[in-house]
Amino acid sequence: MTASFVSSEIYRATGYRGNHPLAIQRIGTVLSLCEQLGWLSDAEPYIDSPSAGLDELLRFHDQGYVSALLRAEATGMVPQAVRETYHIGTMENPVFKGLFERASTSVGGSILAAELAAKGGIAYHPSGGTHHGMRDRASGFCFFNDPVFAILTLLDKGKACVLYVDLDAHHGDGVEVAFADDDRVMTLSVHEENRWPYTGTHSCATARNLPVPRAMNDSEFDLLMREAVLPIAKDFAPEAVVITCGADALLGDPLSSLALSNGCLADAVMQLTELAPATVVLGGGGYNPWTVARLWTLLWGRISGRTLPQTLPETSTALLHSLDCDLVEEDDRTTAWFTTLIDPRNDGPVRDHFRAIAEAARAPQDAVQAA
Numbered sequence: 001m002t003a004s005f006v007s008s009e010i011y012r013a014t015g016y017r018g019n020h021p022l023a024i025q026r027i028g029t030v031l032s033l034c035e036q037l038g039w040l041s042d043a044e045p046y047i048d049s050p051s052a053g054l055d056e057l058l059r060f061h062d063q064g065y066v067s068a069l070l071r072a073e074a075t076g077m078v079p080q081a082v083r084e085t086y087h088i089g090t091m092e093n094p095v096f097k098g099l100f101e102r103a104s105t106s107v108g109g110s111i112l113a114a115e116l117a118a119k120g121g122i123a124y125h126p127s128g129g130t131h132h133g134m135r136d137r138a139s140g141f142c143f144f145n146d147p148v149f150a151i152l153t154l155l156d157k158g159k160a161c162v163l164y165v166d167l168d169a170h171h172g173d174g175v176e177v178a179f180a181d182d183d184r185v186m187t188l189s190v191h192e193e194n195r196w197p198y199t200g201t202h203s204c205a206t207a208r209n210l211p212v213p214r215a216m217n218d219s220e221f222d223l224l225m226r227e228a229v230l231p232i233a234k235d236f237a238p239e240a241v242v243i244t245c246g247a248d249a250l251l252g253d254p255l256s257s258l259a260l261s262n263g264c265l266a267d268a269v270m271q272l273t274e275l276a277p278a279t280v281v282l283g284g285g286g287y288n289p290w291t292v293a294r295l296w297t298l299l300w301g302r303i304s305g306r307t308l309p310q311t312l313p314e315t316s317t318a319l320l321h322s323l324d325c326d327l328v329e330e331d332d333r334t335t336a337w338f339t340t341l342i343d344p345r346n347d348g349p350v351r352d353h354f355r356a357i358a359e360a361a362r363a364p365q366d367a368v369q370a371a
Contacts, residue, residue, distance in 0.1 A: 001277075002119070003124065004047055004116045004123045006113045008105050011027035011031070011127050015102050016094065019326055021327060022141055024289040024292075026293065029292075029320075029323065036316045037309065039306055049108050049125070050112060051104045051105045052144075052149070053104075060135060060149065061136070061144060065135075068088065069095075069099070072088055073097065073099050088143070092141065103143040103144045105127070106127055110128040110150040110280065117278040117279055117280045118157035118158075118240070118278050119278075121278070122281060124281045124300055125280065126282070128147065128150070128244075128283055130144060130146050131145065131168065131172040133148075135178070139197070147175050148174070151175070151179065151185055154242070161239055162184065162186075162238055162239070163275065164186065164187045165233070165243045166188070167246055167268060168189075168191065168244050168246025171195075176200070179206070180206070186238070187208070188233065190210045191210070191212070192212060192214065192249075204364050205364055210357050211357070214258070216249070216260065216354075217346050217349075221260055223355070228361045240280075243282065245265065245299065246284035247288075249265060253291060254327035255287045261343035261346045263345060266295065266298050270303075287327060290338070294342075297341065298342060310340070311339055312341060321338055
């Protein structure tokens with residue numbers, strides 16, 4: 001299948017400042033690692049992401065919200081009423097110079113990725129995945145909801161049914177809400193239970209949720225893929241798939257308590273890309289700069305059919321050593337994060353509760369009530 005990598009030089013800088021969880025290098029490191037491995041080059045560059053225009057943004061987002069975000073960045077001020085209404089200018093969703101361009105470029109990239117995927121193949125846009133953004137407010141570090149635009153674009157391109165799969169550690173609430181009344185779209189989210197945003201506790205016909213307990217290992221995740229995610233997806237028979245893979249379900253992420261290896265998560269993404277002729281793979285959450293960079297680089301290697309290295313070149317090791325993160329203690333940083341691309345599998349016992357999770361997702365609550 002044709003593989004496309006969509007990104008932008010805007011992501012070489014972090015944008016966020018201070019002690020915000022996203023004030024770390026993520027996409028910039030991925031681009032550099034892929035270049036160092038020869039997976040992106042002048043001969044095979046990434047496809048530059050455009051910024052979404054106002055008309056495009058207003059297809060989903062509220063005009064008052066978009067205008068408020070523009071004014072806040074231009075003035076550097078967010079009045080209390082605006083902060084309370086639109087949830088911007090907060091510690092969670094700070095306003096900073098370049099924010100609007102950065103957020104609209106994420107949307108433009110997901111639109112472009114969907115257009116490319118609709119022609120047949122896999123479009124990879126790791127700068128996307130802002131799945132918490134709501135129509136009329138920011139939420140969870142997300143100002144616009146680019147996965148929504150990827151799905152809308154695929155529908156525009158004639159895809160009769162689109163499956164959205166969210167493997168981020170946090171429930172993909174914004175996407176679920178956006179398509180709650182559209183039976184052309186099924187959303188399916190595997191996420192940590194009792195974790196912000198504290199939604200995604202039940203399933204219905206078009207929104208399947210699999211809230212999982214802390215410390216989910218590879219064996220438990222494989223069971224959910226085998227007994228719930230893939231069967232549900234195949235029954236829906238999508239003509240296109242959009243995936244927010246996230247990186248915060250990996251062992252070592254400071255904002256979740258899950259314990260997947262990056263190879264296990266990459267295997268799941270690749271299985272999902274086989275469900276339909278058109279697939280968009282987005283990034284999402286991830287707050288450990290080493291585990292994020294290695295997973296998203298690994299994914300491009302898998303998607304583009306590269307030979308994966310056993311150890312990283314010295315330039316890549318030096319790059320990873322140059323990163324820092326206040327949320328990850330030095331004693332918790334493993335040697336493998338700096339020298340290898342692929343984690344060893346984290347297999348373990350499968351708790352009985354996981355079979356109940358799979359069963360509940362396969363037989364959603366509204367179907368049981370209707371019977």
